[in-house]
Amino acid sequence: MNNVNNKKRRFKKRWWTDELTVKWNQVCLAERQYLHCTKINSNTYLRQIYVSKRKEFDKLVQQSKRQYWHSCQEELVNLNKNDPRQFWRKIGNIGIGNERQSKIPNEVLRSDGSVTNNMDDVLQKWKDSFHGLLNSNPDNNKNYGVKKLIVKNDIVCNDLDAYISFDEVYKVAMAAKNGKSPGVDCIQAELCKNYSYFNFN
Structure with a gap:
């Protein structure tokens, strides 16, 4: 059998083995024979063979996955005891795939x-x-946040304290997207854009 079709699968899935490749090719062959069969008597027999091959393949896949994850767990336990740096590198590779640059002390x-x-x-x-x-x-900690809170009233920010002009509100209203949900005031963005209906006296 040609194993070219399974090349990508073997590289992407670390639990994939050569035995799985052989089983997968057998499943594909049995499926092709079953689908291309035109005789009714042979069709039933070929379907049974196909289902049997597929069950064997599925069983072997689950077994291979369990063996792979068990070996990964054993490796992590051994690294945790012997080499904490490599342990944290392996943990980092599980999530984002980047190796840790600094040692995380396990102490x-x-x-x-x-x-x-x-x-x-x-x-x-x-x-x-x-x-x-x-x-x-x-x-027990009712006033904990109040005691630790330090309020600074002497902060001066001219940009925030300045008067809000009509032009500033107009620019923001025109930049708003149409068809969006309104806020708590239930005013649609489309209504704000039609400022000519309002009297700003």
Whole structure:
């Protein structure tokens, strides 16, 4: 069988194997024989062969995927223990495919000042830190935001504090797109463009 048709598939899918290529070619051949058969008796038999080949191929695909993902998981676990830099590179390649340029330390600072890279301690430290941030008790911290808020009234911005002219409003209204949903005031953009109907006295 010619394997040229499966060249792209093998490169795109890392779990693809040569055995899958052979099975896929068998499925394609069985399908062609079934579709081009004109005899009724042979057609039923060829359809059974085609369905059987397709089931074998699907089963082998699922098995190959499971083996591939299991090997990836094992590789990540081993890299996490032996080489944290390579571990984070692999994690980066899963999402965006770019390798990390700097090392991400897999360690935390304990309360006594010592540094640990034990995975259980790291995860517990992260959990404690983020749990306190995301699940703060509002009853105990009612005035927390008010106490930390610093209001600066002496900020001067002439562009924002200047008088809004009619020409400025006119330019914005003319630049608005037609057919869009109105805001909370329920005024359509088309109505704003017909400013001649309004009395600006």
